[in-house]
Each structure stands twice: as structure tokens, then as C-alpha cells.
Amino acid sequence: MFKIILAEKAxxxxxxxxxxxxxxxxxxxxxxxxxxxxxxxIHNPQAVSYLESMEVRPIHSLNDVKPGKLIVRSHGLPPQIITEAKEKGFEIIDATCPFVRRTQDFAKTLLNENYEVVLIGEADHPEVIGIAGHTNGKAIIIENESDLKKLTGKMRIGIVSQTTQSLENFKNLVMKIRKIGNEVKIYNTICRETQKRQKSALMLAKKADIMFIIGSKNSANTTHLAQLSQQTGKPTYHIEKFSEISPEWLKGKKIIGISAGASTPSYVIKDVITYLKSINNKISGPRGPRLLHKEEVFNG
Ligand code: SF4
Structure with missing residues (x-):
């Protein structure tokens, strides 16, 4: 019999x-x-299907469709695309997350103050592409240490971060960039929601015997949660749905930890817990496992 614990923030x-x-x-x-x-x-196939059932469809180019309403997702968009969409006759519905908007504004301000804008994040992530667009594409994108060669010495450098970066990676790169620039201005724009999820996943991974991190494989913040959990040395599985779980993985485990990315709907988390409970029922009888942090599961 095992316990199932859901991270406080998931x-x-x-x-x-x-x-x-x-x-x-x-x-x-x-x-x-x-x-x-x-x-x-959002980076979640189930949520995208749900929206499609309400006739809200994703597009990847403004040329693919006739103009209509265009929802800007929480990751934001480069201003150049918004301008083009308006010119083509699209009505813009802006759902950019205010924390992403704040990062876009910081990046723009740094550019106007004549800093070399450094954006710590994944070059091909839509949020990063959107933020870079607010610097007219001038931001230097640094994903890892090997990208530091893009920076030459004695620069005035202004740093912002993709909101879902891991704090550890951000701090490590900032320390190295401070040695390169002769003036470095830093905005830690990792959002609090991301930090809370990372902290609670890490705490849980330390006491669990095995961790499941639920969310799309395309989701940056879910992938970072899985990486953090792996760093504790605990077996960690990044899964998108309950059917990916092999009961073999649970053999001999006493505490099963669960966390989920910021784009994972609550019913996907519930499905995983229900499945784990069903396995536990087979092991321990119908009373099933203890589930802690119930409010996270049933109120989501
Ligand atoms: S992770 Fe943070 S910045 Fe990203 S959408 Fe959620 S609240 Fe906004």
C-alpha cells in the first residue's frame, strides 16, 4: 500500500x-x-480539444484563414504579428498573461535605455519569441552556458527571463553574465506561480519514492518541474496522461508524489490519482490510499 501526495501547488x-x-x-x-x-x-492537447469543441481553433499563420477573432494566448505575441493581424482585419482579444506583459515591458525599457537586452530562455519558445519581438528582435537569447559566447566583454547588459525558467538556471547564468558586462541591470521576471510550483515539487520529490510530473511534453514549465525532480535522484516520470503509467514502476514504493505544470487541467490530474488509487485498491483492498492535499484535487 502506498500514499499519494499531490504537491501543494500544481x-x-x-x-x-x-x-x-x-x-x-x-x-x-x-x-x-x-x-x-x-x-x-496552452500547451495541453486535452485543453486544445476542449476549445475546438467550442469552435476556437489554433492557427499558425495569419494567411491560413479568413479574418475573425484572434485570441493572443498567455505567452503573448510579437507586436509585429499583432499589427499585421489588425491590418488583415482580425479583431484582437488579448489574453497575454500580465506577468508576461510585464517582462515584455521591461525588455522594451532596457532597449530604450541602450542596454544590450539579454533574454534568458528557450529560443524557440513562443513566450521568448514574443518578448524578443518587443525589442525588435534585438534581444540576445541565452539558453545555457554555451550561448554566453554571444556576449562580448565590456557591455551594458540588461537581463530579463522567460517567466517559466528554473530559478537555478537563471541564477547560474546571471552570475556568469555579471563577469562579462561592465554594467549589468537584472530583472528577475520568473513568475511567482512558477517559483511556487518548482519549490513545492522539489520539496515533495525529496520525501517521495517516485514522482509523476503531469503535463504536455511541449510545456516548458512542466519539463522544468520534471528536471528539478530528477535532480533529487528520485525516479521521475513526465507523463501526459494516466495510461502512460506502468504498475511495475510502483512496486515497493511507499510514497507517490505528483506535481503538474501550469497548463495541466485539474481533470487530467484527477484521472492520474484515480488510476493510482485503483492500483492501490488491488494491493490493499477497497479502502485505498490516503490522499493528502485533497483540496488541490477536488476544487480545481
Ligand atoms: S506561469 Fe506565470 S507568467 Fe506564465 S502564464 Fe502562468 S502566471 Fe502567467
Missing amino acids: GFCFGVKRAMAIAEKTAKFNSNKPTYTFGPL
């Missing part, structure tokens, strides 16, 4: 809940205009 964050609510409201009050999101609204 699943949908403020920005994702807000974007979903905006998309649902737009779908509900639609005025015969087709409704699109630029890219999937």
Missing part, C-alpha cells in the same frame, strides 16, 4: 486560468466570426 496557474476564461467567454458570445488562437492557447 496545475493551472493564474495566467492560464485567465486565458481559458477569456477564450470560453469569447466562444460563448461569438458573433458569427470564426475564432482562433495564435498557436494552441
Whole structure:
């Protein structure tokens, strides 16, 4: 018999809940205009299917479709794309997360103050592409130490971060960049929701025998949670749904830890817990496992 513990902070964050609510409201009050999101609204296939059932469809190019309502997802967009969309006749519904907007604004301000803008993040992530767009593409994107060669010495450097970066990676790169620039201004723009999820996943991984991190393989923040958990040395599985779990993995385990990325809907988390409970029932009888932090599961 094992215990199942859900991390204190797991699943949908403020920005994702807000974007979903905006998309649902737009779908509900639609005025015969087709409704699109630029890219999937969030990095979760189940949530994208749910929105498609409400006729909100992801597009990847403004040229693919006739103009309609265009929802800007929580990751934001480069201003150049928004301008182009307006010129083509799209109505913009802006669901950019306020924390991402704040990062875009900091990046723009640093550029205007003549700093070389350094953006710590993944070059191909839509949020990073959007923030870089607010510097007219001038931001230097640093993902890891090997990218530091892009920086030459004696520069005035202004740093911002992708909101879902791991704090550890951010701190490590900032320390190294401080040795390169002769003036370095730093905005830690990792959002609190991300930090809380990372902290609670790490705490849980330390006491669990095995960890499940639930969320899309495309989700940056879910991937970082899985990496953090792995660093504790505990077996960690990044899964998208319950059916990926092999009962073999649970043999001899006493504490099963669960966390989920900011774009993972609560019912996907519930499905995993229900499945684990069913396995435990087979081992221990119908009373099943103890589930801690119930409110995280049933109120989501
Ligand atoms: S992780 Fe933070 S910045 Fe990203 S959408 Fe959620 S609240 Fe906004």
C-alpha cells in the first residue's frame, strides 16, 4: 500500500486560468466570426480539444484563414504579428498573461535605455519569441552556458527571463553574465506561480519514492518541474496522461508524489490519482490510499 501526495501547488496557474476564461467567454458570445488562437492557447492537447469543441481553433499563420477573432494566448505575441493581424482585419482579444506583459515591458525599457537586452530562455519558445519581438528582435537569447559566447566583454547588459525558467538556471547564468558586462541591470521576471510550483515539487520529490510530473511534453514549465525532480535522484516520470503509467514502476514504493505544470487541467490530474488509487485498491483492498492535499484535487 502506498500514499499519494499531490504537491501543494500544481496545475493551472493564474495566467492560464485567465486565458481559458477569456477564450470560453469569447466562444460563448461569438458573433458569427470564426475564432482562433495564435498557436494552441496552452500547451495541453486535452485543453486544445476542449476549445475546438467550442469552435476556437489554433492557427499558425495569419494567411491560413479568413479574418475573425484572434485570441493572443498567455505567452503573448510579437507586436509585429499583432499589427499585421489588425491590418488583415482580425479583431484582437488579448489574453497575454500580465506577468508576461510585464517582462515584455521591461525588455522594451532596457532597449530604450541602450542596454544590450539579454533574454534568458528557450529560443524557440513562443513566450521568448514574443518578448524578443518587443525589442525588435534585438534581444540576445541565452539558453545555457554555451550561448554566453554571444556576449562580448565590456557591455551594458540588461537581463530579463522567460517567466517559466528554473530559478537555478537563471541564477547560474546571471552570475556568469555579471563577469562579462561592465554594467549589468537584472530583472528577475520568473513568475511567482512558477517559483511556487518548482519549490513545492522539489520539496515533495525529496520525501517521495517516485514522482509523476503531469503535463504536455511541449510545456516548458512542466519539463522544468520534471528536471528539478530528477535532480533529487528520485525516479521521475513526465507523463501526459494516466495510461502512460506502468504498475511495475510502483512496486515497493511507499510514497507517490505528483506535481503538474501550469497548463495541466485539474481533470487530467484527477484521472492520474484515480488510476493510482485503483492500483492501490488491488494491493490493499477497497479502502485505498490516503490522499493528502485533497483540496488541490477536488476544487480545481
Ligand atoms: S506561469 Fe506565470 S507568467 Fe506564465 S502564464 Fe502562468 S502566471 Fe502567467
